[in-house]
Amino acid sequence: MTEPFVVVGGDAAGMSAASKAKRDDPDLEVVVFEKGEWVSYGACGLPYYVKGEIQSLEALVSVTPEEFREERGINLRTGHEVVAIDPDGQTVTAEPLDGGEPIVQSYDHLLLATGAEAVVPSIDGTDREGVYTLGSMSDGKELREYVARARTRKSFQQPDRGPACRYLEDCVGPVAVVGGGYVGLEMAEALAANGFEVNVFQRGDRLLNGFSEATSEAVADHLREEDVLVHLGTDVLELTGDDAVEAVVTDEGRIDVEMVLLGTGVRPRTALAEAAGIDLGETGAIATDAYCETNVPDVYAAGDCAEAAHTVTGDPVYVPLALTANRHGRAVGQTVAGTPTEGGSVAGTAAIKVFDVEAARTGILDHEEATAAGFDPVTKTIDANSRAGYYPEGGTVTVTLTADRQTGRVLGGSLVSEYGEGAVHRSHAIVGALEEEATVFDLEDYDLAYAPPFNTTWDPVLVAAKVLSGTLR
Amino acid sequence: MTEPFVVVGGDAAGMSAASKAKRDDPDLEVVVFEKGEWVSYGACGLPYYVKGEIQSLEALVSVTPEEFREERGINLRTGHEVVAIDPDGQTVTAEPLDGGEPIVQSYDHLLLATGAEAVVPSIDGTDREGVYTLGSMSDGKELREYVARARTRKSFQQPDRGPACRYLEDCVGPVAVVGGGYVGLEMAEALAANGFEVNVFQRGDRLLNGFSEATSEAVADHLREEDVLVHLGTDVLELTGDDAVEAVVTDEGRIDVEMVLLGTGVRPRTALAEAAGIDLGETGAIATDAYCETNVPDVYAAGDCAEAAHTVTGDPVYVPLALTANRHGRAVGQTVAGTPTEGGSVAGTAAIKVFDVEAARTGILDHEEATAAGFDPVTKTIDANSRAGYYPEGGTVTVTLTADRQTGRVLGGSLVSEYGEGAVHRSHAIVGALEEEATVFDLEDYDLAYAPPFNTTWDPVLVAAKVLSGTLR
Missing domain, CATH: 3.50.50.60 (FAD/NAD(P)-binding domain)
Structure with a gap:
């Protein structure tokens, strides 16, 4: 008899996996244990809620527990903390936080999606009110x-x-x-x-x-x-x-x-995995293979508790961000439902809006990190108009691009502009180059969209590529 | 003795070539003949001038004739129409429009950058006032x-x-x-x-x-x-x-x-080339090789008068757009100055703003065209939020993506959104995929930037790739 697919943790990675597994194999029983009451919420939206741009916490929830249960047929148990894993017996033990009897749940496949927790620095006074x-x-x-x-x-x-x-x-x-x-x-x-x-x-x-x-x-x-x-x-x-x-x-x-x-960063929640003999990587997060599987067969880890392979170096890194959690969770769900699917690498791409400025970064920009990975990094930064010079209301896009001096391979990029002037979406071109191991000579030749309301004839990304490639020829 | 690099036509392709050649080889004499008085102007900006968003035609000029002459050292002859090329003697004949004596100018390398002219449809009444x-x-x-x-x-x-x-x-x-x-x-x-x-x-x-x-x-x-x-x-x-x-x-x-x-399109100005025995391609524009060289050695053609190779099919196409003109002109300048440089292919990428809507397209979307090029095209269109659902003031991005059913290779894309919601810059991801011959499975795994003010966790481009790849598996 087939045992369920059990998921520990009901946020991005966990619920993506549960939903995808159930959609691909409706006969599969999917059990999710979530310690809290909230599932599948956009933690990325919390600052905007605190700011007052979002009026309710509920707005951050993309799918409610009821919808997971009733519409998606997932056995979602909120208020249940998984306290132990028995990898040999293929069971987990979950304690209801309302004080009921512990549940011992068998699994055929297990996903650890325990997430991360905010780091509290080791200084005096962090326990004070306020x-x-x-x-x-x-x-x-x-x-x-x-x-x-x-x-x-x-x-x-x-x-x-x-x-x-x-x-x-x-x-x-x-x-x-x-x-x-x-x-x-x-x-x-x-x-x-x-x-x-x-x-x-x-x-x-x-x-x-x-x-x-x-x-x-x-x-x-x-x-x-x-x-x-x-x-x-x-x-x-x-x-x-x-x-x-x-x-x-x-x-x-x-x-x-x-x-x-x-706001001093996060660390992966790994205690449960460690206690069950699941290996952590050098980053301190749970080590996984290309399929997000841990060293224990049929036990997967995804999202903010797990490592992932870096797009540029292939090395394991810890980059706890939302898209990776969703993507890797989804891949595990697909694998568990019968179609082995790799999680995909992470380029460390990130975006931020701060007041009226937007910025994005991707890949490897740090020269020490690039050198350690065997590259000979060279970096150029350019300023370019965000729209044609004559077009009203434009601003400046500053693009930093790093490539390997020997091969020209694009290693990373960082962009900043006024909010709305496209630093973040323009980074898509550099991500494409990273993903495809393209050189800065390739990137320079990308036939990117142009019209006066959106860029100069050479998009700022192309200007950066042109300037950087000029130093390599 | 070295003869000059001669350029016919002083807009994007011509002046890019002249500037690049002179910058790379300051000893090279560069002569540009331009029939009109304006050079290096942004014709793409004309609608905004007519609209009244730009106050002077001069604002559309990126570099003035004086700057080309005095700062860049280019022998720029405005008001001179080239009326004949002698490819064997390696000369051109230019007539001053003020009625002076024709000039016979020798060249070692010649660039035809004669541009395009608006097509007037063959119906009665187009010669009326108004x-x-x-x-x-x-x-x-x-x-x-x-x-x-x-x-x-x-x-x-x-x-x-x-x-x-x-x-x-x-x-x-x-x-x-x-x-x-x-x-x-x-x-x-x-x-x-x-x-x-x-x-x-x-x-x-x-x-x-x-x-x-x-x-x-x-x-x-x-x-x-x-x-x-x-x-x-x-x-x-x-x-x-x-x-x-x-x-x-x-x-x-x-x-x-x-x-x-x-507004019924443009056609390449090819009469001068044809009279000199320079081959046109099937599109009716001047045929060129990867280095923008015509069938006549040392005679190049670039910009709106010339063909270019399509990024997806490799076939010659006629896509008269500004970036290609700049890029190919620049490549010719670099080649002429001693560093043979390919012009690069064109993906047919284009962008437009119409009132409060922006749109971009790239690659091959038309199924007949894709089929003729040997592909088995399949297309999906999705709507996605331009920002996180809970983030204020977002809109919708509609993404159409076309791929080859057999290989999954991305063939083309088209995006539309409210102006400012990023349809155009998001197309950069699809262009990257096209340039690198990536599949929709690759594109689906691109680690694109995410933050709530810029997209949902899966950028609309990723949503489109996910939906399209789902139909191919």
Whole structure:
């Protein structure tokens, strides 16, 4: 008798796998255990919910538990935490969080889609009231409630901090965002737009580490234009206060704040896998093969808990992003339903909007990383008009392109522009080149779309390719 | 002794070649003969000049004749028409239009960049006053002057034509645009935005022939929303009137107009080449090899007068667009200066903005054309959100994708969205796939950038690839 396909974790990877498996093989029993109450939600949308651009958490849910159960025929058990896996017996043990009896569930195939959790830095004071992370729906709910309370109160007395707080007559805060990555910067926008004086603390000397320096600088400049106080090269040492946080102590001094958002990255949730003898990779996430299968046969891992192969190097990397989770989950569902399907590689492509700026990055930009992978990297950055020079209302697109000096192979790219001027969608051309192992000479010859409202005759991506190839010939 | 590099025609292809040759080999003498007074101008910008979004024709000029002469050291002779080529003697004969003595100019390398001219359909009445084409700067000037006169006058009495003319209290016109291609539709927008009641006549049953049907329909729907009267499947038989045009007579009846814009395509200017024994291809444009060289050694042709190889089929095609002209001109300049450089293929990629809609197309979409090239085409069209469903102010992107059923190879794509929602820049992914002969299975796995302000987790291009690949497995 066939045992079910069991999925641990009901977000992007887990529900993509469950849905695809059930669609491809309607006779297959699919059981999903999810610890929380929310499934298949867009965590990427949480900053916009906190900002107030999205009015309900429910709006972030693409498919409800009821729809999974009733329309897709998936045995979805929310409020159940899987506490153990027995790979030999091919069972998992799940505990109902309402205190009922543990369930022992057999499986033929198991998918670990346990996701990631926000990293809390190992400094004093992170347990004080007023210190938040943004990883889960409940985090989002708490932050939105905090914003609403603070805006109502508006009683916090602050010293004069210069040009900040253009949004409201009386500024709220000040507050701190620790970490200048996606979540940190999206939350800086969300808070600033609500009238908070926002301090962003970044240990390194630039924001958005994975992007090019030109992109990081453009984003930092824009944040400052929006009156966000950007503290680069600043190490947060301690969060002080009585019960509630009252100040951020850094190696540069002390800044009073009434709230701290920790945006210091995520780490894969791997405890369950480790306890069952499932191998982790060097990145600390669950190691998988091309089919997202772990070292234990019939046990798969996908999404923010798992590694994936890098498009450029082929090496395992940990890039916890939404598209990979969806894609790999879907591939596992297809495999389990009878059509072995590779998960596909990840190019580390990412996009972000910060106030009125958009940026994207893909592939390998860091020269140390490229050199370690056996390449001889060379990088060029260009500025180009986002529309024909004579066409109204255009802006600038800054494109950074990295290639291998010996072969010309495109290794990575980073783009930034005003929001709406196409840095993000233009990155599609560079991703295409990466995926196909194309050279910068190839990319230079791509017959990209042109019309005056969209670019100059040579799209900024082509300009970058042309300039970079010129240094290689 | 080395003779100069001679270029016939001073627009995109010609000036790109001249500039590149001179930059790469500063000792090379470069002579350009241009019949008119304008060089290196963006004809693509003319509709926006007529519309009034661009205030001067000079704004369309990227580099002035003085700059070419003084800063780039090019011997640019405007007002000189080349009337003969002697391929054996390696000379051209140029006549100054001011009546001076003809010049016989020797060359080592010759580039024909004679461009294209607007096709005037062979119907009666095209020589009447009030009948325009839009190919040259002087055409643009005349049209803008016409628009200004008509708006000042506003005296034309028109019958009630329904919901047209939302722009001004009293509508101007009516006017006719014959042809529903790029120029026709951009001019329909330019005229409608100036308060004209605009009739667009298209012989075939849809606009924008080279795009997908879904794109054509979306554009036609939007034109109607903007009160443009779209007459599909309507053959214009005659333009009647006394001196000036007064009506368009079609197989569907007669419509009074006070002006007609002929947007019925362009044809390559080849007379000079033909007279010199230079071969034309089957398309009627000058035949060239991969280096843009004609059948006569050392004589090149590039831009709107020449054929180019299609990216998908490798066959010679005639696709007179700006990027190809620039790219091929540049390649010829590089070749002539000592580094043999291929011009690169053309995918027929094109973009257009019509009012608040943007669209792009690339590759082969037409099933007859694909079948003739040996493919077994299959096409799918999908609608997808342009931003995450929960993110404010998004729209819809409609993507049509065509692939070969046997191999999965991507053959072409067509996209349409609201202006600013990224149909055009998203096409970059499909162009990348075409250029690299990728399959729809490859494209489906592209790690494209995602964030809620830019797409759903699967970009619309990926959704299209996923749906199309699903029909092939």
